Amino acid sequence: MKIAVASGKGGAGKTSIAAALAASIGPSCVMADCDVDAANAAIALGSTVRERRDYSAGLSFFIDPESCVGCGKCEEACRFEAIRTLPGTQKREIAGELCERCGACFDRCPAGAVKTEDKVAGELFVSDTRIGPSLVHAELVPGEDTSGKLVYQVRVRADSLAGESRHIVVDAPPGIGCPVIASLSGIDLVLIVVEASVSGIQDAKRLIELVAKMKRGSIAIINKAGLDAGMDERARSMLAEAGIAIVGEIPFDPSLRSAEESGATWIAVEGEAGDKARHAIAALRRAMNEGGEQ
Amino acid sequence: MSSSGQAVIAVASGKGGTGKTTVAAHLALAASLCKSSILVDLDVEAPDVLGYFPQATRAGAGEPVLVRVPRVNQSICTGCGLCAKLCRFGAIVALRDTVTIGQDICKGCGRCVSACPAGALYEESVEVGATAAFKAALDSSGRAIGIVEGRSAIGDIRTTAVIEAAKRRSRELARQDGAELVVRDCPPGISCPATHAIEGADFVILVAEPTEFSVHDLDAALRYIAASGLSAGVVVNKDGFGSADIDAVCARYRIPIIARIAFDRGRAASGAAGRLWDDDPAAMAEMEKMLAAALGADRAGGRA
Numbered sequence: 001m002k003i004a005v006a007s008g009k010g011g012a013g014k015t016s017i018a019a020a021l022a023a024s025i026g027p028s029c030v031m032a033d034c035d036v037d038a039a040n041a042a043i044a045l046g047s048t049v050r051e052r053r054d055y056s057a058g059l060s061f062f063i064d065p066e067s068c069v070g071c072g073k074c075e076e077a078c079r080f081e082a083i084r085t086l087p088g089t090q091k092r093e094i095a096g097e098l099c100e101r102c103g104a105c106f107d108r109c110p111a112g113a114v115k116t117e118d119k120v121a122g123e124l125f126v127s128d129t130r131i132g133p134s135l136v137h138a139e140l141v142p143g144e145d146t147s148g149k150l151v152y153q154v155r156v157r158a159d160s161l162a163g164e165s166r167h168i169v170v171d172a173p174p175g176i177g178c179p180v181i182a183s184l185s186g187i188d189l190v191l192i193v194v195e196a197s198v199s200g201i202q203d204a205k206r207l208i209e210l211v212a213k214m215k216r217g218s219i220a221i222i223n224k225a226g227l228d229a230g231m232d233e234r235a236r237s238m239l240a241e242a243g244i245a246i247v248g249e250i251p252f253d254p255s256l257r258s259a260e261e262s263g264a265t266w267i268a269v270e271g272e273a274g275d276k277a278r279h280a281i282a283a284l285r286r287a288m289n290e291g292g293e294q
Numbered sequence: 295m296s297s298s299g300q301a302v303i304a305v306a307s308g309k310g311g312t313g314k315t316t317v318a319a320h321l322a323l324a325a326s327l328c329k330s331s332i333l334v335d336l337d338v339e340a341p342d343v344l345g346y347f348p349q350a351t352r353a354g355a356g357e358p359v360l361v362r363v364p365r366v367n368q369s370i371c372t373g374c375g376l377c378a379k380l381c382r383f384g385a386i387v388a389l390r391d392t393v394t395i396g397q398d399i400c401k402g403c404g405r406c407v408s409a410c411p412a413g414a415l416y417e418e419s420v421e422v423g424a425t426a427a428f429k430a431a432l433d434s435s436g437r438a439i440g441i442v443e444g445r446s447a448i449g450d451i452r453t454t455a456v457i458e459a460a461k462r463r464s465r466e467l468a469r470q471d472g473a474e475l476v477v478r479d480c481p482p483g484i485s486c487p488a489t490h491a492i493e494g495a496d497f498v499i500l501v502a503e504p505t506e507f508s509v510h511d512l513d514a515a516l517r518y519i520a521a522s523g524l525s526a527g528v529v530v531n532k533d534g535f536g537s538a539d540i541d542a543v544c545a546r547y548r549i550p551i552i553a554r555i556a557f558d559r560g561r562a563a564s565g566a567a568g569r570l571w572d573d574d575p576a577a578m579a580e581m582e583k584m585l586a587a588a589l590g591a592d593r594a595g596g597r598a
Binding site: 008009010011012015036037038039040043044058059077079080081095097098100101102103104107108139140142143144145146147148173174175176177178179180181195196197198199200202203206209210213214224227228230231252254257258260261 | 308309310311312315337339340342345362380382383401402403404405408409446448449450451453454458481482483484485486487488489490492493505506507510511514515517518521522535536537538559562563565566567568
């Protein structure tokens with residue numbers, strides 16, 4: 001089964017919960033960290049890299065200042081306001097942070113001054129973890145704009161590693177945009193982590209709409225419960241209204257945080273918060289087994 | 295200060311959930327005591343700024359964000375396939391003389407339309423999101439914050455178009471209101487949504503928490519900031535919540551820590567419920583410090 005852990009909001013507890021699930025399944029699990037902007041599963045699972053390769057995002061464009069004649073045709077062609085004039089000249093440059101790499105400027109330049117280069121935009125890794133599951137993860141070069149494509153690469157590598165027999169746990173990025181859509185495509189079940197807060201609930205609602213649009217099954221877990229009773233209740237009723245089953249509620253508890261610092265996942269934590277995490281993960285695995293038999 | 299006369303502060307982070315929206319909202323609140331300010335929600339996939347301002351009322355119409363995408367006039371199309379060859383987004387497939395365009399994947403660059411030798415492509419606008427403007431009254435004296443929100447359409451991947459539209463609208467509203475400050479609440483991460491949201495800012499505030507996850511992601515964000523030469527400062531939020539070393543990573547990139555907000559369960563509970571910390575003088579003092587650091591760097595000529 002392929003299960004993805006997503007939340008809409010950042011910091012809702014996706015990675016911690018995905019790591020706890022992966023640890024509970026053990027070596028018959030491949031975890032795919034698709035939050036390539038902020039890849040933390042390797043920290044959560046305590047991992048050692050066993051395979052790495054460069055990731056190329058495809059061509060990017062730049063203007064050779066020597067060849068630029070300053071005609072401004074590139075600026076006319078660009079719909080993303082990504083062409084700037086170099087101070088004190090008529091020559092242009094491409095603002096990498098705004099460029100969509102479409103190549104419209106390349107076609108229009110009469111001087112052949114728009115050049116292409118194929119840069120390394122990140123790295124893809126397969127790692128062994130202390131806890132058992134294999135981990136596929138990646139690091140995007142900061143500022144590179146192709147995280148959706150890199151997510152796809154992580155998914156493909158995880159699929160080939162898992163084969164037919166192993167479970168895949170996908171740790172999705174925050175938001176509901178391109179890299180999230182790439183993380184959820186072809187997934188059997190989406191675990192929606194709802195942070196019991198105004199923003200956590202709002203963002204989960206948008207994610208639920210996306211999941212419905214993509215026709216994926218979903219189930220939910222409420223995290224950081226107990227900070228505000230009204231918010232806990234609001235999270236429950238929002239999920240009830242959406243018709244999504246809740247596998248458990250995990251309290252906001254510093255003991256979970258400190259367990260992570262010593263390298264443990266939430267299912268290995270002593271005390272009430274750990275008990276709730278264990279119960280939630282056990283209920284989730286029952287639901288996965290039922291879903292898997294269908 | 296930017297050429298438009300407004301100082302622009304972008305509040306960003308690598309990791310999500312470290313407190314960007316909280317810091318951005320409180321910065322605008324702190325600034326409102328002495329200057330008129332606009333708060334703009336650029337986390338268009340998960341816009342949460344309004345959660346802190348339930349009293350906000352609409353100020354102006356919602357505006358759709360439109361992207362022009364191509365359509366094929368099949369009676370003119372010769373099926374040469376040049377459009378498919380040029381498209382960098384894989385949005386066009388030319389198969390056996392028939393061209394099909396994936397409207398959802400197209401970024402609307404127009405390259406195929408200009409290049410088509412038969413003139414068989416024309417464009418129609420599709421809505422990829424919306425922007426809206428609000429006013430949030432802060433007290434009975436007329437003190438208020440202008441708010442602009444960008445919101446992507448569910449399932450649409452063209453979030454950067456919505457971010458750029460919200461940036462433009464925040465600039466317009468600031469001009470219209472004579473606002474001196476624009477505070478941007480940016481999306482998490484270090485890829486295109488974040489870089490678009492940061493672009494054009496005079497000062498970047500990176501919000502981090504003392505956890506291993508956050509420090510790892512802050513490192514990546516600082517690498518980007520350092521390479522782009524932007525002025526920036528780091529805010530330690532939830533100070534004391536974990537023991538990861540934020541100071542060391544900041545020292546490595548020579549980016550100063552400009553404020554520290556101590557972890558406190560009451561603050562966390564307020565944040566969860568969307569209550570501002572306006573009755574929390576210690577937290578508000580840290581916001582003042584951030585504001586002074588950000589605007590001080592701005593006055594000093596900006597880019598380090």
